[in-house]
Every structure is written in C-alpha cells, then in structure tokens.
Amino acid sequence: MAIKYDEVVSTFDPVLGLEVHVELGTKSKMFCGCATVFGAEPNTQVCPVCLGLPGSLPVVNRKAIEYTIAIGLALNCSIAPYSRFARKNYFYPDMPKNFQTSQYDEPICKNGYLDIEVETEDGIKEFRVEIERVHMEEDTGKSLHVGGATGRIHGADYSLLDYNRAGIPLVEIVTKTIEGTGKYAPFVAKAYVKELRDILRSLGVSDVKMEQGSLRCDANVSLRPIGEKKLGTRSETKNVNSLRSVERAVRAEMIRHAGILQSGGKVKQETRHFHENTGETTAGRSKEQAEDYRYFQEPDLIPMAPAESWIDEIRKNLPERPSERRKRLQIAWAVPDKEMAAMVNADVLDLVAETVELGADPTKARGWWLGEIARIANEKEKWAGELPISPENVKELIDLISAGELTDKLARQVVEGVINGEGSPKEVVAKRGFKVVSDDSALMEAIERAITAQPDVADKVRNGHIPAAGALIGAVMKDTKGQADAAKVRSLLLKHLGQSE
Amino acid sequence: MIRKSAHEMSSALASGETTSLELTKKHFERIETVDGKVRAFLHLDKDGALESASKIDERRKKGEALPPLAGIPLALKDVLVQKGVPTTCGSKILEGWRPPYDATVVKNLKKNGVIILGKTNMDEFAMGSSTENSAFHPTHNPWDLTRIPGGSGGGSSAAISSFEAPLAIGTDTGGSIRQPAAVTGTVGVKPTYGGVSRYGLIAFSSSLDQAGPCARTVLDAALLHEAIAGHDEMDSTSINAPVPKVVEAAKRADVKGLRIGVIKELQGEGYQAGVLERFQESLDVLSALGAEIVEVSCPSFDYALAAYYLIAPSECSSNLARFDAMRYGLRVGEGSAEEVMNATREAGFGREVKRRIILGTYALSSGYYDAYYGSAQKVRTLIKNDFEKSFASADVLVSPTAPTTAFKIGEKSNDPLAMYLNDIATIPVNLAGICAISIPSGLAKEDSLPAGFQVMAPAMADDRLYNVGAALERELLAKWGKPLLDFAPELS
Numbered sequence: 001m002a003i004k005y006d007e008v009v010s011t012f013d014p015v016l017g018l019e020v021h022v023e024l025g026t027k028s029k030m031f032c033g034c035a036t037v038f039g040a041e042p043n044t045q046v047c048p049v050c051l052g053l054p055g056s057l058p059v060v061n062r063k064a065i066e067y068t069i070a071i072g073l074a075l076n077c078s079i080a081p082y083s084r085f086a087r088k089n090y091f092y093p094d095m096p097k098n099f100q101t102s103q104y105d106e107p108i109c110k111n112g113y114l115d116i117e118v119e120t121e122d123g124i125k126e127f128r129v130e131i132e133r134v135h136m137e138e139d140t141g142k143s144l145h146v147g148g149a150t151g152r153i154h155g156a157d158y159s160l161l162d163y164n165r166a167g168i169p170l171v172e173i174v175t176k177t178i179e180g181t182g183k184y185a186p187f188v189a190k191a192y193v194k195e196l197r198d199i200l201r202s203l204g205v206s207d208v209k210m211e212q213g214s215l216r217c218d219a220n221v222s223l224r225p226i227g228e229k230k231l232g233t234r235s236e237t238k239n240v241n242s243l244r245s246v247e248r249a250v251r252a253e254m255i256r257h258a259g260i261l262q263s264g265g266k267v268k269q270e271t272r273h274f275h276e277n278t279g280e281t282t283a284g285r286s287k288e289q290a291e292d293y294r295y296f297q298e299p300d301l302i303p304m305a306p307a308e309s310w311i312d313e314i315r316k317n318l319p320e321r322p323s324e325r326r327k328r329l330q331i332a333w334a335v336p337d338k339e340m341a342a343m344v345n346a347d348v349l350d351l352v353a354e355t356v357e358l359g360a361d362p363t364k365a366r367g368w369w370l371g372e373i374a375r376i377a378n379e380k381e382k383w384a385g386e387l388p389i390s391p392e393n394v395k396e397l398i399d400l401i402s403a404g405e406l407t408d409k410l411a412r413q414v415v416e417g418v419i420n421g422e423g424s425p426k427e428v429v430a431k432r433g434f435k436v437v438s439d440d441s442a443l444m445e446a447i448e449r450a451i452t453a454q455p456d457v458a459d460k461v462r463n464g465h466i467p468a469a470g471a472l473i474g475a476v477m478k479d480t481k482g483q484a485d486a487a488k489v490r491s492l493l494l495k496h497l498g499q500s501e
Numbered sequence: 502m503i504r505k506s507a508h509e510m511s512s513a514l515a516s517g518e519t520t521s522l523e524l525t526k527k528h529f530e531r532i533e534t535v536d537g538k539v540r541a542f543l544h545l546d547k548d549g550a551l552e553s554a555s556k557i558d559e560r561r562k563k564g565e566a567l568p569p570l571a572g573i574p575l576a577l578k579d580v581l582v583q584k585g586v587p588t589t590c591g592s593k594i595l596e597g598w599r600p601p602y603d604a605t606v607v608k609n610l611k612k613n614g615v616i617i618l619g620k621t622n623m624d625e626f627a628m629g630s631s632t633e634n635s636a637f638h639p640t641h642n643p644w645d646l647t648r649i650p651g652g653s654g655g656g657s658s659a660a661i662s663s664f665e666a667p668l669a670i671g672t673d674t675g676g677s678i679r680q681p682a683a684v685t686g687t688v689g690v691k692p693t694y695g696g697v698s699r700y701g702l703i704a705f706s707s708s709l710d711q712a713g714p715c716a717r718t719v720l721d722a723a724l725l726h727e728a729i730a731g732h733d734e735m736d737s738t739s740i741n742a743p744v745p746k747v748v749e750a751a752k753r754a755d756v757k758g759l760r761i762g763v764i765k766e767l768q769g770e771g772y773q774a775g776v777l778e779r780f781q782e783s784l785d786v787l788s789a790l791g792a793e794i795v796e797v798s799c800p801s802f803d804y805a806l807a808a809y810y811l812i813a814p815s816e817c818s819s820n821l822a823r824f825d826a827m828r829y830g831l832r833v834g835e836g837s838a839e840e841v842m843n844a845t846r847e848a849g850f851g852r853e854v855k856r857r858i859i860l861g862t863y864a865l866s867s868g869y870y871d872a873y874y875g876s877a878q879k880v881r882t883l884i885k886n887d888f889e890k891s892f893a894s895a896d897v898l899v900s901p902t903a904p905t906t907a908f909k910i911g912e913k914s915n916d917p918l919a920m921y922l923n924d925i926a927t928i929p930v931n932l933a934g935i936c937a938i939s940i941p942s943g944l945a946k947e948d949s950l951p952a953g954f955q956v957m958a959p960a961m962a963d964d965r966l967y968n969v970g971a972a973l974e975r976e977l978l979a980k981w982g983k984p985l986l987d988f989a990p991e992l993s
Contacts, residue, residue, distance in 0.1 A: 048602050052823045054595065055582045055604055055701040057736050087819050089865070093838045098822035159838065161827070294865035296874060299707035299816055301737050 005251060008223075008258040009183035015231055016178040016189055016250065017220035018129075020196055022171045023139060023213070024067050025206045030138045030169035031058030031101065038212060042162035050167035052096030057300050060085075064136060064169040065108070067205040069306060069314050071171055072109025072134045074199050074321070082305050083108045085136075085298035090291070093159065094141035096166055102137035104295040108304065109134035114199075115323070116191040118184050119341055125184075129192050130176040141166040171205075177231070185221075185254065190247040193217050194347070197243075198322035201350075210241050217246055221253040223261060232257070233267040237281050240274050242383075243347070249274040252281055329353060333362035339370075346374050348384050354391035360398045368394050372415045389418045397425045407485050410434045436483055440492065443476070443484060447493050450475040461497045469493055503527050504986075507573045507667040507721040514561065514572045521554040521561075521572030525616050528574045532618070532665045535992040540640050541650075541660040543579050544587050545619035550574065557614045570728050571614025576666040578657050579620035580627055581712065582701045583607045590703045591623040591635040591653075594849030595830045604701020605733045606670060606712050613728040618666055621656025625851045626821065627677055627705040629653050630923040633914050634853045641910070642685060644950055644989050648907040651681025657715045658685040663992055668725050669715040674705050675809055676903070676927025678713050679939035683902035683953020686941045686985045688722045688970065689715045691927075693960045694934035695740035698733030704820040706813035707738075709931040717986060719940060719970040723751035726963070742961060750964035754971035757791035761969070762895025766802045767926045773905040775945025776952040780901045783942045783954045786976045787969070795895055799887035801880060805929045806921060808880035811864045811873050812932070817854075818861030824849065856917065885933045892959050897969055900926045902939040902953030930957055938966035940974055941985045951985060 029036055032049035048056040072079055086104035112131035117124050142165050147157030173196065181188040197208045197215055208215045222234035235257070240249045252274070257267050271284035320328075326349065330340045333356070343349045348369040355365035369384060373394070377384040397414060400406040406414065406429065417428035428434075450472045451458040460468040469490065476489045494500055502510065502519060513519045529547055536542055557572040582588045582600035584607075589595045603611070610617060624634035632640045632655025640655040642648040643663040650659040657669035658681030671678035673691035682689025690713045697712045704710060714725035730744040763784065768777060788794050826832040826845035834844030850858070864873035891898055903923055913920045930937040935957060942954035954973065958965040978984065 048600075051828060053582075053600065053602070053829070054588070054590070054598075054703040054823070055600070056602075057700050059735060059737050089819050089822060091822065091825065091839070091842060093825070093827050093842075096823065096828065098825055099819050292867050294819070294862065294867070294870075296815060296819070296865055296870070299738075300704075 002255055003258050003262060005183075005255060008254050011226065012223040012254070012258055012261070013179075013226045013228070014181065014185040014250075014254050015222050015224065015234075016175075016181065016185055017234070018175045018178070018189060018192060019218040019220070020173045020193060021216040021218075022071075022173065022200055022206045022208065023215070024064050024169040024171060025204070025214075026061055026063045026067065026169055028061060029167035030061050030064055030136070031167055034167065036168050038214075040164055042160070042164060045164040046166070050096065051163055058101060058298075060301060060304070061169060065304060065306065066314060067169075067203070068108055068134060068136050068171050069311060070203050070205060070318060071173070071200065072112065073311075073315050073318060074203055075109070075112035075114055075131050075134060075173070077109035077112030077131060077134055079306065079311050080106060080108055080110065081308075082106070082303055084303045085301045086295045087298050088137075089294040092140070094143045094161055094163075094166070096141065096163060100137055100140065101298055101301070103135035107133040107135035114192065114195060116188065116195045117323075118187045118191050119345070120184060124337065124341060127181060127184075127188050127191075129178055129188070132174045132176045134171060134173050137170050137172060139165050139168040139170045186247040186250040189219060189250045190243050193246050194243050195322065202319045202322055202325070204319075210243070213239075213241070216241070219246065219250050219253070221250055221257065222267070223254060223257045232261075233269050235267065235270055235272050235281075237272040237274050238284065241276065245274060245276055248279050249281065252279055256281065333366070335362070335366070339366065342370055346370060346384060348374065351385060351391055355394045358391055358395040360395045364398045365394060368397065368415070372412050376416065376419055387419050388421060389415065393418050393425055400425055400429065404485065405429070405436055406434065407436060407483070409482055410436070434483065436485055443480070443489060443492055444496070446476045446479040446484070447472070447489070447496060449479060458497060461494070461499060464499065466494070466499060469497075503531050503664045503667070505667070506718045507570065507716065507724060508718065510573055510667060511569050511724075521557045521616060522551065524572065525550050525554040525574050525618070528618060528666055531663075535643075535663050536665060538641060538646055538992060539643055539659050539663045539665070540638050541576065541621055541656045541663065541665055542619045543589060543591070543622050543635075543637055543656065546583075546586050546617060547619075549586065550616050550618050553611075553614075554616050557616070560614075568613040568728065569724050570668070572616065573668060574616045574618050574666050575610065575725075576619065576621045576657055576660040576669040577607070577610075577617050578654050578669065578671050579623055580672050580703050580705075581606055581670060582703065583617065583620070586620065588620065588703070589637075590627070591625040591637065592849065592851070592854070593636040593831060594824045594845070598830045600701075602701065605698035605735060606729045607701060609729045609731070610670075615668070615728065621654070621660055621669060623656055624653035624677075625854050626703070626817065627653040627672060627674055627710075628817070628853050628857055630676070630680055630920055631908075631910070631913070632656060633910060634851055636851050639910055642907045643992055644685065644907065647909055648950070649684070649910055651684040651903075651907065653677040654681045654689075654715065658682055658687055658689070661685075661715055661717055662687050662986060662989070667717065668721060670712060670725075670729070671715045672702055672710055672712045673927075673931065674709045674711075674813060675931050676924040678715060679927050679937060679953065679955060680903045680923060682715060682939040683941075683955075684907035684951060686951030686989065687715060687717055688719055688938065688940050688974075689713065690722050690726060690938045690963070690966060691930060691936060692726060692730060692963055693740070693936040694931075695738050696744070696936070696961070696963060697730045698736040698739050700733055700735040704816070706816040707820060708816060709809075709813060711931070717984070719938075719967055719974045720748070720751045722938070723747040723967045726967075740961065745961060745964040747964050747967045751967040751971040753968055754975055756787055756969055756972045759792045759897065759969065760795055760895045761787055761792045762795050762797040762891050762898045764802070764891070764898055764900050765796055765798045766800065767900035771904050771922065771925070772901060773945060773947065773952075775947045776901050776903070776905060779942040779945060779952040780954060783973055783977070784899070786973060786980075790972055790976065797891040797895055797898065799884070799891060799929070801883035801887050802929050804880045805884055805932060806925055808877040808884070809924075809928045809932060810860070810921060811877035812881065814857040814861030815864045815874050815877075816861065818858045818865065821850075821854070821858055853917070881932045884929050888929070888933045888935060888957075888959070896958075897965050898957040900955050900957075901942075902926060902955040906945050906948055906950035906952055926955060935960050936963045936966060938970045940970045941977070942973075943977065943981070943985065944988065949988075
C-alpha cells in the first residue's frame with residue numbers, strides 16, 4: 001500500500017543529488033573531427049579515433065573546453081588553472097575503447113551554485129543549489145537490443161551498435177547534496193533542471209533537448225527521519241527524459257523509499273529506471289558493491305591549463321542570465337508576479353518573448369500561449385513548445401484579430417487548425433472559409449430578422465431593459481454562423497433600438 | 502649492394518648505379534634465402550613494395566628532387582598500423598585485421614619515399630625482451646640462431662643484422678629498440694618522448710612508448726630519425742618544436758671537450774664481464790678523442806624496474822581493453838557480449854600479456870592505487886630529478902645498453918624476473934622521457950657476441966646521441982678493420 005505524499009514529507013526529510021549530462025553542441029566530437037549531427041545513418045560519423053581503433057589517439061576539442069568553462073562561469077564555479085583527463089575503465093560493447101575518457105579528481109570547474117525559484121504556499125521562494133563540479137567527458141555509442149520483451153540487454157536476441165554518438169562531448173554537472181527542501185523537493189529538482197537548461201540554452205552550448213537525450217538527468221534521492229543528520233541510503237534514478245519526469249521521478253522515489261522505511265525495510269543502493277507511462281521506477285543495476293573504475297590520468301592527453309586571459313574573455317562574453325532576463329521582461333511587459341510564474345511554469349516564456357520580438361503585444365502574446373495553446377498542450381500531455389505552432393503563427397493570428405478579420409472565437413479554431421497541421425493561420429482561415437461579417441448592411445439584415453422573430457424581446461430592449469439584448473445578439477451570431485463580431489452586433493442592435501450602453 | 506649502408510644505397514640510387522626496384526627485389530631475394538632461419542618477418546608486402554619502388558624510380562627518372570631515403574627498403578615493426586596491410590602487434594587477437602589508416606610514422610615514411618618491405622616480428626604487444634612472446638613464432642639472432650634477437654623489436658633488429666633490410670622502425674617502451682640493437686650489433690635510437698608521433702602506434706604503455714630508427718650505422722639512423730620525427734597534430738603529446746639536427750650531428754662526430762657521465766648504478770653486479778670490458782674500451786676511446794669522463798650517481802634507478810612494472814602494466818591493462826571482439830580482430834565463442842569478450846580475450850592474448858593486464862588491473866584498483874601506481878609515479882619523478890642533476894655535470898650519460906649479450910632461446914622464458922632484468926639500463930630513459938642510442942661496442946670475449954654502448958641525452962637533445970655515437974663508431978670501425986656485422990657467421 002503506497003503511502004501518501006503528505007505523510008511522506010511529514011515523517012521524512014528528503015535529500016537530493018542531481019547529475020545532469022549535457023551533450024555539447026560542438027560541430028565536431030570531443031577528441032576527433034567527426035560530425036555530431038543527430039539522427040544520421042548509424043556508423044557514418046565515425047573515424048579511427050572515435051571507434052577506438054588500435055593506434056589512434058585523442059586530441060581535445062578546444063571549443064568543448066570553451067563551452068565547459070562558460071558553463072562553469074555561468075554556474076558561479078571556480079575554473080581550475082590546471083586539470084587533467086582521466087580514464088574510467090569498464091567494459092561495455094558501446095564503448096569503443098572500453099574506457100571512457102573523463103575527468104576524475106581534477107575537474108575543470110568546481111564549487112559553484114545556482115539559485116532557483118519555487119512557488120510555495122508563502123509565495124515565490126528562492127533555493128540555492130550548490131554545484132560540486134562540472135567536468136568533461138565523451139559520450140558512448142548506442143546499443144539497440146533487438147528481441148526480448150524489455151528492449152534491454154537481458155533477453156535480447158542480438159544487439160546493434162551505433163558509434164555515431166561515441167565521442168560526442170558531454171559535460172556532467174553534479175550538485176552537492178540538496179537539503180532542506182522538505183515537501184518542495186520534487187519542485188526544486190524540476191526547477192533546478194529547468195533553470196540549468198535555460199542557462200545552457202542561453203549560453204548556446206547545447207540544444208538541451210531532453211527527449212533527444214542531449215540533456216539527461218540522473219536523480220539521487222534518499223530519505224531520513226525528520227531531525228536526523230545522517231543521510232539515508234540513496235537510489236539513483238537514471239535518464240529521466242523530461243522536466244515533468246524529474247518532478248514525478250523524485251516524488252515516486254520519495255514515496256517508494258518511505259514505504260520501505262515505514263514497513264521497517266532497508267532501501268537498497270541501486271540504479272532505478274523511471275517509466276514515463278506508469279510514473280514509477282523499477283530496479284536496475286545494484287550498486288551495493290561499489291564499482292571500481294580504476295581511474296588513472298589519461299596518458300594520451302596533456303593537462304589543460306586555460307590561460308587566465310581566455311577565461312576572462314569567455315566571462316566577458318557570457319550572455320544575460322535567464323533569471324535577470326526574466327526580471328527585465330517582467331518589467332518591460334508589466335506582468336504581475338503570478339502571471340510571470342505561470343509563464344515560467346508552463347515553460348512558455350521564450351515562446352512569448354519570441355512572439356513579442358516579432359512585434360506582437362506582450363499581453364496578447366501571453367494570452368495565447370498561456371490560454372488556448374496551453375490548453376491544447378495540456379490535453380495532448382505535451383509542452384507548448386513541442387506543438388507545431390510557432391511564434392510567427394501566433395503573431396499572424398494576433399494581427400488577423402487586430403485587423404478585424406478574426407474574432408476571438410474564430411481565432412481559437414484557427415489555433416486548433418494550425419496545430420492540426422492545416423497550415424499557417426491565414427491558410428487555415430482560407431481553408432475553413434472563416435470570414436468575419438463586418439459588412440454593416442449584412443449585419444443589419446440579420447438584426448432585422450432577429451427582431452422580427454422575437455418582437456417581445458425587442459420591445460423590452462426598447463423600454464430600456466438592456467440585458468434582454470443578449471437573446472437577440474445570440475440569434476444574430478447564430479444566423480451568421482459565428483462569423484460576426486459580437487461587440488459590433490451589440491452596438492448596432494442597441495443603436496437600432498434607440499438605446500446605448 | 503645489400504650489405505651497404507642506407508646512405509651508400511642512396512648514393513647508388515642517385516648516381517643511377519642501381520634502381521629502387523632492383524634494390525627492393527634484392528632484399529626480397531635475401532629474405533627468401535635467410536628468413537626461413539631468422540624469421541624476422543610476420544608479413545611481407547611484396548606487391549606494395551615493388552609498386553612503390555617503381556614509382557620512386559619513375560619520379561627519379563623524371564629528374565624530380567627526392568628525399569635522401571627515397572627508394573630505400575625498410576622493415577616495419579608490426580606495432581605500427583599501415584593502411585590495408587595486416588597489422589597484428591604479434592598477437593592472435595589482431596590476426597586478420599587490416600587497418601583502415603596509416604600511422605603518422607608510416608605516412609612520413611611514405612612521404613619520404615621509403616619502401617616498406619613488410620611487418621616484423623615482435624613480442625606480443627611489445628611486451629618482452631626476446632621476441633619469444635610473439636604469438637606466431639620466435640625470431641632468431643643472426644649471430645647465433647639458437648639465441649634471441651632481443652625484444653620486443655627482435656624482428657626489426659634481426660632483419661637489419663641479417664641484411665634483409667638496411668633500415669627498420671622499432672618502438673621502445675622500456676628498451677625494445679636499444680636492447681635488440683645491442684644484442685644484434687646494430688644501432689637503435691629511442692628518441693625523446695614526443696619527438697616522433699605515436700599516432701598509429703598500437704599502445705602498450707602510452708606514457709612510455711616511442712617509435713625510433715633501427716639501422717646498421719649511426720648516420721643511417723639519423724637519416725631515418727629525421728624522416729619520421731616532428732610535430733603531429735594527431736598526437737597531443739607530440740612536441741611542437743623543430744626536430745633536433747641529428748644528421749648534421751652524425752656527420753660532425755666530434756666529442757672534444759664533451760663531458761660524458763658514467764652512471765655508477767648501471768654497472769657492476771649482474772653485468773657480464775665481457776660486456777663491461779667493451780664498455781670500458783669505448784669509454785677509453787671517447788676519452789682519447791678528448792671527451793671528459795666523469796662519474797655520476799642516480800640512486801633512484803634502483804627503483805626504476807619496480808616503477809616500470811607498475812606503470813607499464815597499469816597503462817596496458819587499460820590500453821588493451823579495446824580488444825574485445827566487438828569491432829575487429831579475433832572473435833571466439835558465442836552467447837552474450839560479455840561471454841564473447843571473455844572467450845576472445847582468453848584465447849587471443851598470450852601468457853605475458855595476460856600477466857601484465859592482471860598486474861596492471863590490480864595496481865590501479867581502488868585501495869591499491871596509492872601504494873602501487875601512485876608510488877610508481879613518484880619514483881618516476883625521482884628518476885627525472887636524478888637525470889636532471891646528472892645532466893648538470895655531464896652533456897651525455899653512458900652505460901652498457903644491456904647487462905648481457907644475447908641469451909639462448911627458452912633460457913629465461915619461465916623466469917619473468919630474469920627476463921625483466923634485461924631492461925635495467927634502458928628503462929630509466931623511458932621513465933624520464935629523455936632520449937638514448939645504442940651502438941655496437943664490439944664482441945664480448947666470453948661468447949663472441951655483440952655488446953651495446955648506450956648514450957643518453959636530455960629531452961630534445963637527440964643530436965648529442967648522434968654526435969657521440971658517430972665518433973665512437975668511426976673509431977671502433979678503424980680498430981676492427983671492418984663493420985662488426987662482417988664478423989657474424991654467413992647465414993646462407
């Protein structure tokens with residue numbers, strides 16, 4: 001019997017640790033000149049170096065170091081004047097050399113922090129997440145296990161290997177233990193990954209697509225009784241592939257741990273896999289026996305010693321922080337806190353900003369992204385940015401309304417059309433035959449018909465009972481199949497019956 | 502013609518006395534005649550070599566200016582990858598693999614028009630001092646076919662000492678160029694670490710491996726050195742500086758006023774009397790030429806062998822992890838990837854390789870790392886310091902190359918420690934990343950087999966080796982009346 005979340009957090013204090021892997025968006029791989037295009041034919045972006053052929057040697061990609069330093073600086077880390085690569089030794093078929101070139105005791109960036117905001121019962125609260133290290137390493141290839149029920153290696157008939165991803169530069173960002181978040185732990189985890197993603201995106205160092213694996217999060221969760229200092233046993237939930245899943249996975253693990261602890265059991269230190277469909281985790285590799293990666297310094301690479309002047313230059317060119325940008329935009333758009341938080345939560349801030357940059361009114365742009373588009377996204381269990389509607393589309397839509405060519409009601413149908421793939425707003429309008437009846441004489445004819453059909457109602461209006469006009473306006477809208485501007489119908493009708501607002 | 506030096510062959514080619522095609526064919530004839538006994542080669546690339554030779558001849562005919570070694574045949578140690586040519590590293594695990602790319606050394610050889618005859622035998626993955634650890638067959642010392650030609654580069658040293666090739670490429674991780682040179686009466690140079698690109702050199706111990714020239718004369722070695730050395734963007738550890746002027750130094754051969762430091766720790770106990778006698782004789786020759794002989798002490802050298810046998814196996818345990826049957830080479834067994842990996846590595850690696858992988862895996866394990874690998878790295882620093890101090894009072898340092906002359910095949914194969922002791926004088930150079938040469942110092946009186954004289958110089962001062970080596974070579978040649986190899990028994 002699963003225990004309720006409220007009960008979990010009233011008994012236990014959660015401690016988190018988050019490891020985020022980011023594939024850098026460099027044109028070439030970490031240690032060779034191979035391309036890094038996503039989705040290329042298997043094994044077409046490979047060479048002797050990233051295939052680990054006998055005799056081949058790595059050469060460090062300078063751009064990857066630059067990107068990593070930029071990440072470190074953006075996360076308030078200190079940059080090591082001297083750091084080395086190390087080999088992490090273990091056997092796996094998708095790892096060409098059977099060791100991963102990584103960093104061990106000498107990471108390039110250390111000791112930073114990231115401040116994040118979480119909406120609490122007492123309003124917006126800031127949390128500081130401390131960063132332990134940011135280090136560089138190379139990605140592995142990909143295994144495709146064919147046959148078997150799970151798609152995992154166990155029970156598969158055979159496996160296919162694609163080394164295109166092998167050697168793509170990865171940066172691993174590791175937090176220190178995150179304590180004191182209480183019941184907000186899942187939100188803190190999500191907000192951290194989101195803020196980190198926004199920073200990485202603003203730096204332009206990665207395309208940070210969680211669904212394509214260019215940003216991957218492993219969440220370490222442990223519980224201890226409230227008041228206890230000693231950390232509990234942690235589980236490590238792997239490859240949580242969306243922001244929503246970060247929150248769900250942390251919560252699911254908290255509930256699972258609490259269930260075990262409350263029934264007197266012991267949490268196993270192990271790797272867990274999160275399943276998007278069920279929202280639960282299942283056991284992976286047991287980590288009770290610590291793995292020995294036999295780290296030692298990579299003898300094929302000389303130590304990195306980035307020049308102070310180079311670091312300064314990277315620092316100088318850092319873009320505006322997302323948190324600062326949010327503050328700036330909030331003032332510029334004159335948005336209340338709650339609305340701002342809503343945009344951030346729905347992750348539509350960039351979409352709104354892009355729409356505004358195209359010339360749209362901020363309030364209107366926000367209205368569409370947070371309104372109809374968000375509603376459809378919710379229905380489809382997707383993020384608004386994943387829907388096939390662009391800021392350009394929204395700008396066009398807003399323009400059509402301003403020009404009086406669409407009513408709000410019609411515009412909502414247009415949004416649906418765009419998302420259904422019927423084309424741009426103008427194309428949807430044309431295809432669906434939407435046309436606002438703005439011709440006064442045509443409207444007057446419809447008004448006359450409504451009055452003739454409901455003479456009693458018309459009399460009430462004539463006698464000053466304005467609310468009765470609603471029935472007549474409704475009839476006109478029905479008559480024009482909704483293609484009339486209701487406000488205009490209202491004013492024409494009232495004028496015709498000798499009334500005003 | 503095949504008994505001439507590469508330098509002389511080069512003149513003969515330039516004057517039109519012979520052609521590269523003729524020269525190459527003659528070497529293949531020699532190989533056919535004697536290699537059944539010597540067994541220096543693992544693979545011959547006859548078609549490739551003859552084609553390259555014809556091309557060089559055509560270019561020469563057109564009047565093109567060619568590099569000094571253009572058209573000269575060479576034997577390539579099977580540790581270096583050559584595009585399309587089988588490369589085994591002396592191991593069953595790579596049998597049948599044809600690399601899709603050229604090592605930088607091979608590229609440089611081709612650029613210089615050198616004709617690669619084939620791949621030479623070696624201890625598996627360059628681990629050994631006798632070439633008995635080759636997975637295919639042992640190689641025999643042309644001086645006495647019952648004896649080892651040194652190792653790991655015994656194929657290369659045997660090939661040049663039996664006149665199957667005038668030049669060869671070796672690699673030296675702990676002495677694998679110099680010790681084979683010493684026991685076959687030839688010249689071998691371990692260049693400064695980073696002086697010659699390691700790209701395409703199948704790694705044994707990355708921080709120690711270095712490719713270098715093997716030849717019958719000091720000048721030939723210098724010509725080959727200049728052909729293969731230089732900065733390479735594909736190797737991060739390659740030194741970005743001009744190649745030391747080694748050919749010029751070999752021609753200068755003047756040691757007057759040079760300070761020569763004799764390392765106290767690299768003589769005495771464990772060294773064959775005849776080897777020490779030849780060493781002293783060479784010192785006297787250099788002294789007579791006006792060099793100043795001083796004694797230096799390198800106390801940390803006592804720990805060199807121990808440090809080496811932790812660092813090299815540690816690195817090799819990681820370097821050799823890639824041989825897992827997944828992408829190339831041998832594949833044995835069926836079942837899961839793990840089962841195939843295990844079965845392949847069990848079947849594909851020989852005893853010595855397995856011994857070192859296991860040793861290295863332990864040395865790197867958490868809990869042992871500090872005591873073993875960590876301590877070994879500290880010893881390495883001490884050895885560097887000893888060298889630095891010694892080079893403050895001497896321009897070059899000297900020692901016998903190997904403590905003994907060539908031993909019998911099979912004599913030490915069951916005693917790894919005795920085998921490891923062969924490299925006691927060569928290993929410190931690798932640990933410090935400096936350069937050294939071995940030149941023949943004559944025949945030891947006990948067994949009439951060649952002994953080697955080692956000269957060591959600071960990093961990037963490779964030219965000093967050639968200067969001293971060439972001076973000594975000139976004087977000893979005059980003393981012997983003919984090249985040392987002319988004292989060797991006729992093979993055919």
